[in-house]
Amino acid sequence: MKRIIYSCPYVPAEWIAAHGLQPSRIIPDPAASSAVRRPADCRKTGAGASPIGPVEGLCPYVRAFLNEAINDKRACGVVVTTVCDQMRRGFDVLTRQCNIASFLMNVPRTWQTFAAQKLYLDELGRLSLFLVRLGGNSPTPDALAEVMLQYDAARRSIRASRAYLSARQYAEAIAALGQEGPAQGRKSEMGRGVPLAIIGGPLTRGDFDIFDIVEQSGGKIVLDATETGERGMCGPFDRRRLHEDPLTELANAYFGGIQDASRRPNSELYRWLGHELAARAVRGIIFRRYVWCDTWHAELQRLKEWTDLSVLDIDVAGDTDTERRRWQNRIRAFLETLT
Amino acid sequence: MRDIPRQTTLRQWDQRYEQMQKAGVAQPSYGGLLSRHIEDGDTRLLKLRYDNSAAALRLWNFLLTEEDRLREARDRGKKIVGTMKDLGTVPVMAYSLDNVVAFYPDGAWWTPCVMELNAGLLSIADSLGIDESFCPVRAMLGAFVTGSRFPIPELLICSVGATCDDFSAIAQRLDGLGYPILWWEIPHRRTPEPGEESVKLPGGFSAPRCQVEFVKAELQRVRKALEEFAGQHLSEEKLSAGIKKANQVRRLLADLRRLVFGARLCPMPALEMLVAEMLAIHFCSDRDEAIAVLKELLDEVRERIKEGTGLLRDDAARIFWVNPVADLQVMNLLEDCGGRICGTEYMFTHALDEIPENLPAMEALAQMALADPMVGSLADRASRICTEIRRFDAEAVVISRIPGASHCALEGQVIGEIVQAELDVPVLEIEVPSLTDSIAQALRTRLEALVEAVRERRKK
Numbered sequence: 001m002k003r004i005i006y007s008c009p010y011v012p013a014e015w016i017a018a019h020g021l022q023p024s025r026i027i028p029d030p031a032a033s034s035a036v037r038r039p040a041d042c043r044k045t046g047a048g049a050s051p052i053g054p055v056e057g058l059c060p061y062v063r064a065f066l067n068e069a070i071n072d073k074r075a076c077g078v079v080v081t082t083v084c085d086q087m088r089r090g091f092d093v094l095t096r097q098c099n100i101a102s103f104l105m106n107v108p109r110t111w112q113t114f115a116a117q118k119l120y121l122d123e124l125g126r127l128s129l130f131l132v133r134l135g136g137n138s139p140t141p142d143a144l145a146e147v148m149l150q151y152d153a154a155r156r157s158i159r160a161s162r163a164y165l166s167a168r169q170y171a172e173a174i175a176a177l178g179q180e181g182p183a184q185g186r187k188s189e190m191g192r193g194v195p196l197a198i199i200g201g202p203l204t205r206g207d208f209d210i211f212d213i214v215e216q217s218g219g220k221i222v223l224d225a226t227e228t229g230e231r232g233m234c235g236p237f238d239r240r241r242l243h244e245d246p247l248t249e250l251a252n253a254y255f256g257g258i259q260d261a262s263r264r265p266n267s268e269l270y271r272w273l274g275h276e277l278a279a280r281a282v283r284g285i286i287f288r289r290y291v292w293c294d295t296w297h298a299e300l301q302r303l304k305e306w307t308d309l310s311v312l313d314i315d316v317a318g319d320t321d322t323e324r325r326r327w328q329n330r331i332r333a334f335l336e337t338l339t
Numbered sequence: 340m341r342d343i344p345r346q347t348t349l350r351q352w353d354q355r356y357e358q359m360q361k362a363g364v365a366q367p368s369y370g371g372l373l374s375r376h377i378e379d380g381d382t383r384l385l386k387l388r389y390d391n392s393a394a395a396l397r398l399w400n401f402l403l404t405e406e407d408r409l410r411e412a413r414d415r416g417k418k419i420v421g422t423m424k425d426l427g428t429v430p431v432m433a434y435s436l437d438n439v440v441a442f443y444p445d446g447a448w449w450t451p452c453v454m455e456l457n458a459g460l461l462s463i464a465d466s467l468g469i470d471e472s473f474c475p476v477r478a479m480l481g482a483f484v485t486g487s488r489f490p491i492p493e494l495l496i497c498s499v500g501a502t503c504d505d506f507s508a509i510a511q512r513l514d515g516l517g518y519p520i521l522w523w524e525i526p527h528r529r530t531p532e533p534g535e536e537s538v539k540l541p542g543g544f545s546a547p548r549c550q551v552e553f554v555k556a557e558l559q560r561v562r563k564a565l566e567e568f569a570g571q572h573l574s575e576e577k578l579s580a581g582i583k584k585a586n587q588v589r590r591l592l593a594d595l596r597r598l599v600f601g602a603r604l605c606p607m608p609a610l611e612m613l614v615a616e617m618l619a620i621h622f623c624s625d626r627d628e629a630i631a632v633l634k635e636l637l638d639e640v641r642e643r644i645k646e647g648t649g650l651l652r653d654d655a656a657r658i659f660w661v662n663p664v665a666d667l668q669v670m671n672l673l674e675d676c677g678g679r680i681c682g683t684e685y686m687f688t689h690a691l692d693e694i695p696e697n698l699p700a701m702e703a704l705a706q707m708a709l710a711d712p713m714v715g716s717l718a719d720r721a722s723r724i725c726t727e728i729r730r731f732d733a734e735a736v737v738i739s740r741i742p743g744a745s746h747c748a749l750e751g752q753v754i755g756e757i758v759q760a761e762l763d764v765p766v767l768e769i770e771v772p773s774l775t776d777s778i779a780q781a782l783r784t785r786l787e788a789l790v791e792a793v794r795e796r797r798k799k
Contacts, residue, residue, distance in 0.1 A: 056770075057740075057748035082527045085504040085745040092717040092753050109499045109507070110524045115556050119526065122549065129532065264499045264507065264522040265514055294473055294745055298508030301468020302515050 002135055005072055006079040007065050007202060008087070009232035010107045012254045013178060014151050015124055015247075016079075018144040019136030024075070025178030027228060028064035029205035030318040052093065059292045060318025062086040064204055070098045077101040077134045079127065083109075083262050084295065103130040109264045111255065120255040124247065145246040152237045154182035159230075167221035168211035171203070171229055178228070194338050195281055197223035199273070199303070200288035201261075201296050202232070207316070210288070210327060217332045218339060222280045225273065226288065227260070234258055261299050270306060277309065284338045285311045286331070290318070310338060344643055344650050346388040346608060346671075349374050355391060364393055367628070369404040376403045380454045383774075388671050390611045390650070394632075394639040401623055401632050402614050405442070406489050408624045412440045413490050418569060421492030422621065423510055424502050425525065427690025428708040429561055430621040435581025436569045442624050444495075445506070446617075447488055448476040451773040452666045458488070461773075469512060474505040474744040475665045475773045483518060494568045495520045496561055501527040501714035504745040521564050523557040525708055526550055528715035540710040541692040543726070544719055555705035562701070578700035584626055586693050591633040592619055593691065598640050600681045600731040604649030606640045609670040609680040613663065616683065619690040650674075656793035657681035659733035661724060661754065662741060666775040669782065673737070676786040677794075682731040684724050688712050717750050721757035728762055734793045737786070740770040765792045 001022040009025075016023035051067040052058075062084065069078045078100050080091040091104045105123050108116040132138055139147075158173045165173065176183065196219045198210065203226050211221055225231040234253040241249040259269040277285075287303060289296040304311050312334040314327055347355065352373050359366075373396065376384055381403065389395055413419055421444045422429040433441035451461050452475075460481025464470070467484075469477040482488035497510045497520045514520045528546050531537040536548035566573050595615060599607045607615075615636055622629040643649055651674055659682035664670060673680070689710040695703045712720045728736065736758055740747040747770075755766040767789045775782055 055748050055752075057743065057745075059748075082501060085502070085507075086748060088501065088527060089717060089746060089749040089753075093749055096718075096753065096756070104527065104529065106500075106526045106529070108524050108526065110522050113524075113560070115553060116524055119524070119553055126532065262504075262507075264497075264511060265520070266511060292472065292745075292748070294503075294505040294508040294743075297472065298469060298512050302512060304468075 002076040003074055004077045004079060004131070004134070005069060005075040006081075008079075008081040008083050008105075008107070009227055009234075009258050009260075010081055010083060010120075010254055011079050011105065011127075012124070012234070012250050013181070014144065014148045014250060015127065016131060016136075017151075017181060018139035018147040019128065019131040021077075021131055021134065021136045023178075023181065025175075026065070026068055026072070027175050027179065027203065027205050028061070028068040030060055030064040031206065031321070054318075057292055059084075059086050059290045060316065061202060061204060061290050061293070062090050064318065066090045066094055069094055069100065072100070075100060077103065077130070079103045079105055079130075081105045081107045083107050083260065084293075086292075101130070101134055103127060107255075109262055111263055111268075117251065117255060121248065121251045124251060141246050144250070145242055148237055148242055148246055148250060150182045151177075155233055156236060158233075166211065166215065167224065168208055168215075171208060171211055171221075171224050174224070174230065174233060175208075175228055193218050193220035194283055194335055195220060195222040196284045196286055197221065197225055197277055197280070197282045198229070198286045198288055199225040200227070201290060201293055202227035203229075203288075204318075206321075207288075209324060210286070210314075210331075213324075213328050213331050214286070214335075217328070217335045219284075219331070219335045221286075223276050223282055225276065231260075231272070232258060262295050266299075277307070282309060284334060285309050286314055286334070287311050288314045288316065290316050310334070341393075341642065342391055344606070344648050345391050346650060346674075347391045348388060349377075349384050352389055352391070352396065356396070359393060367397060367400070369408070370397065370400050373399055373403075380457050382455045382457060383453045383667065386668055387610065388608075390608050392639045394635040395607075395611050397635055398611060398614055398632050401625075401628060402617075405624050409440065409442060409490050412624065418494075419490055419492045420494045420496060420565070420568065423495060423497035423520070424506055425498035425708060426687040426711070427620045428558070428704055429496050429498075431581050431585045431694065431704060432558070432562060432565055432573065432578065434584070434622065434626050435577045436565060436571050436573055438571065439565065439569050440624055442489065442492075442621050444479050444482060444489065444492070445476055447479040447482040448474070448665065449667070450478045450482065450488060451475055455774060458485075460485070460488070467512060467516070469509055472743050473509060474503065474741050476506055477509055480509060480513060480516075483513060483516070491518075494564065496523065496564065497521070498523055498525045498708075500524045503713075505743055521561065523561050524553075525557070525711070525714050526553060528709050528711075528719070538706065540706045541695060542688060542710045543723065544710055544715060546709045550709060551702070551705050554708050555701050558701055558704055558708065575700055578704075579696070582694045582696060582700060582703060584630075586696065587630050588619055588622060588626070588633065589691055589693050591630065591637055592616060593693075595633065595637050595640060596683075596691070598637075598644060602644050602649065604647070604653050605651045605655060605679045606643040606649045607636070608650055609660075609674060610667060611636070612680060612683070613667070613670055613685070616685060616691065620687055651679050652677065654794075655679040656790040657732060657734045658789070659683070659724065659728045659731065659736045660685075661736060661738040662686060662747070664739050664771045665741060665773045666771055669739070669771050669775055672775075672779065672782060673786055676783060677790040678786060681733045682727045684712065684720070684727065686713055688723060713746065717753040718757060720750070721754045724754060725758055725761050728758065728764065733764070734796070735764050735789050736766045737789065738766065738768040740768060742770055742772050765789060765796075
C-alpha cells in the first residue's frame with residue numbers, strides 16, 4: 001500500500017486510509033536522519049541536496065522531520081501543515097530538495113468561527129484531490145465511516161488501556177496507531193510513582209526514554225499532553241453524526257477536538273489541561289519544548305502563572321544523547337522536591 | 340533653504356537647524372531640534388548619520404513624535420486601535436473612520452535600538468518568559484506593561500495564520516496578560532489547483548478565488564469590530580475614500596523608490612528611505628501629514644536629480660536589501676562600506692502596491708492582504724525579489740536575518756538559492772540584532788567583501 005507521511009495531529013489518518021493509502025505519522029529520529037548523506041531521489045546535486053544540517057534558529061524537530069521526509073524512500077507523499085511557521089517554510093525546502101509529492105494543508109489558527117471550520121473542511125477536500133493524484137480512491141461516505149469506526153475503536157482501546165500500561169508503552173501505543181494504523185493486543189504493565197504530566201510539542205524517537213527516566217526517578221507520567229501523546233489524539237466520534245455525515249464529523253473531531261498552543265486564542269488548551277490535570281491528580285508538570293519553538297516556549301511562563309503545580313522546564317536542542325543525562329538529573333531533582 | 344547633499348551627525352543637524360531657523364524656514368508643529376529626542380532616551384540617534392535636507396528633518400521629527408501624536412489624538416477624543424502583524428491592511432480600514440487612529444504596536448521592535456536598551460522593554464519581556472530567543476518585537480510586551488511608549492489601544496486586532504510564530508506567540512502572551520485581541524485569519528497563500536478560479540493580486544502573485552473570499556469574510560469581521568468600536572458605519576464610500584488616500588501614500592512612495600533606487604547618484608540615503616517606506620503601513624498615525632512629509636521628500640529628491648547632486652560615490656555597489664534591520668545604524672554601515680540601496684523588500688511590499696480602486700473595497704483589501712509576501716511561499720517571495728532586482732539593476736543582495744524570527748531560519752537559504760540561480764548575483768546573509776556595536780567590525784568586513792565582489796564583477 002502506498003504510504004503517506006505526515007506529523008501534524010490535525011491531519012486525520014482516517015481520511016488518508018479511506019483513500020486506500022497508508023497513513024504514517026512519522027516520529028523522526030534527529031540522530032538517524034542527520035547521519036544519512038544524500039537521498040537517492042533528490043533532483044538536485046551538490047551541497048544543497050544533502051539533509052538539512054543544524055541551522056541557527058531552526059527548531060530541531062522541524063529539521064529532523066524534513067530530513068526524515070527527504071530520506072524516506074518508502075513514502076509516496078508527504079503532508080505538511082501550516083500549524084507551525086517553520087514547518088510551513090520547511091515545506092518550501094522540502095519541495096526544492098526532493099521529488100516526493102508534497103502537500104501543504106492550511107490549518108487555521110483561529111477556531112471560533114464557522115469560516116475557520118469550513119476552511120479546514122475545504123482543505124480536507126483539497127487533500128483528497130492530492131491523495132487521488134497519488135493513486136488513492138475518493139472514498140464513499142460509508143467507506144470513510146467504516147475506517148473512522150476502526151480508528152475510533154483503536155483509540156478507545158488505547159485510552160482504556162492507560163491504567164494498565166507503563167507511560168512509555170501508552171505513549172508508544174499512541175505513536176504506533178499514528179504510524180501503523182489500528183492494531184490489537186497491547187502488553188500490560190502498570191507502573192507506580194508520583195503522578196506527572198508532560199506537556200509540549202511532538203516527541204522524537206529518542207525522546208520516549210523520558211518516560212523511563214521519570215519512572216526510574218520515582219514518578220509516572222499520567223498525562224501525556226505532548227503533540228504525539230494523548231493531546232494529539234482526537235476525541236471519540238459521535239456515532240450518529242458519523243453515519244449521517246462522516247467527513248464533517250471527522251473535521252469536527254480533529255479541528256474542534258485537538259487543543260494546541262498554536263490556536264488563537266489558545267484558551268481551550270488551558271481548559272483541557274485544567275480538566276485533565278485535576279482528573280488525574282497530577283502533582284507536577286514536565287514542560288518539554290524545543291529550542292526555537294516560539295509557540296510552546298511562550299507558554300512556559302504563562303503555564304507557571306496559571307497552575308499551582310510545580311513546572312520543570314526541559315528544553316531540547318535535538319542532541320538526545322547529550323541531553324539525556326541533563327534530563328535525568330533535572331527530573332530526579334524535580335521528583336525529589338515533589339516527594 | 341537647500342544645501343549640498345551630505346550626511347550629518349545629530350550635532351551638525353542642530354547647528355544646521357539654527358541656521359534654518361534664522362533663515363525663516365517654516366517648521367511643522369512637531370518640528371524642532373532632532374537632539375531633543377535624546378532627552379526622551381533615544382540615544383541611538385547620536386550614532387546615526389542623517390541626510391541634511393529639510394525634508395529629511397521633517398521626516399525624522401514626524402517619526403520621532405508619533406507617541407506624542409497618539410496621546411494628543413486620544414486627548415482630542417479619537418479612539419486608538421492597535422493593529423498587529425498584517426502590516427498595511429487594517430489601518431486602511433481604520434483610517435477610513437474619522438474618529439479612529441491606528442498604529443502598529445509591533446513598531447516597538449525598534450525601541451531597543453533607538454533607546455539602546457535603556458527603556459528596559461526587553462528585560463520586561465524576559466520577566467514574562469519571552470527571552471532573547473524571540474524576535475526583538477518582544478519589546479512590544481514591555482511597552483504594554485509599562486504603558487510608557489504609546490497609549491494603550493482600546494482595541495487590538497491581530498492577523499494570524501500564515502504569520503511568524505514568534506509574533507503570534509508574543510501576541511498570545513499579551514492576550515493572556517489581559518489585553519484581549521481580535522484575531523483574524525490570513526491563510527497561507529497557495530497556488531490555485533487545476534481548474535480552480537484564480538485571482539491576480541496586486542503586485543503580481545496569484546491566489547485562488549476561495550482564499551480571497553475567505554479573507555474578505557475575515558476582514559468583514561474586522562470591519563464590524565471597527566464599526567462597533569468607532570460607533571460609526573464604515574460605508575463603502577468611506578472605505579473607497581480611505582483606499583484612495585492610502586494609494587496617495589503608495590504612489591508617492593513608488594515614485595520615491597523609483598527615483599532613488601534608479602538614480603545614477605544616490606539622491607537619498609538608505610536610512611531615510613527605510614523610514615519613508617515605513618510610513619506606508621500606518622501613516623505614522625497621521626495620514627495627511629504622512630502625505631505631506633513624503634511629498635516634500637520626493638520634491639527634494641527630484642531637485643537633487645535635476646541638479647545632478649547626491650550622496651555617496653557614484654560607483655557605489657547597488658545592493659538589494661531583504662528584511663528590515665533591527666539596528667538602524669546598519670543602513671549607515673552599508674553606505675560606509677561602499678554600497679547603496681537599490682531595491683528593498685522589507686516584508687511589506689503589499690503595503691507599497693496600489694490597492695485596486697476599480698473593485699469593491701473589501702475585495703480590494705482582501706486581495707491586498709493576500710498579496711503579503713510573507714503569507715505565501717518562499718519561491719513567490721524570491722520571484723518578486725528577482726523582479727525588483729532586475730527593475731533596479733541591483734548588483735548584489737543582502738538578506739538580513741532578524742534574530743529569533745521564525746521565518747529567518749530557512750528563508751535565507753531558499754531565497755538566496757533562487758536569486759543566485761536566476762540572476763547570478765552575489766548574496767550575503769547577515770544577522771542584525773537590535774544593537775550591532777559588538778559585531779560592527781564583523782558586519783563591516785562582510786559588507787565590504789560583498790561590495791568588493793560587486794566591483795570585481797564589474798571588471799569582467
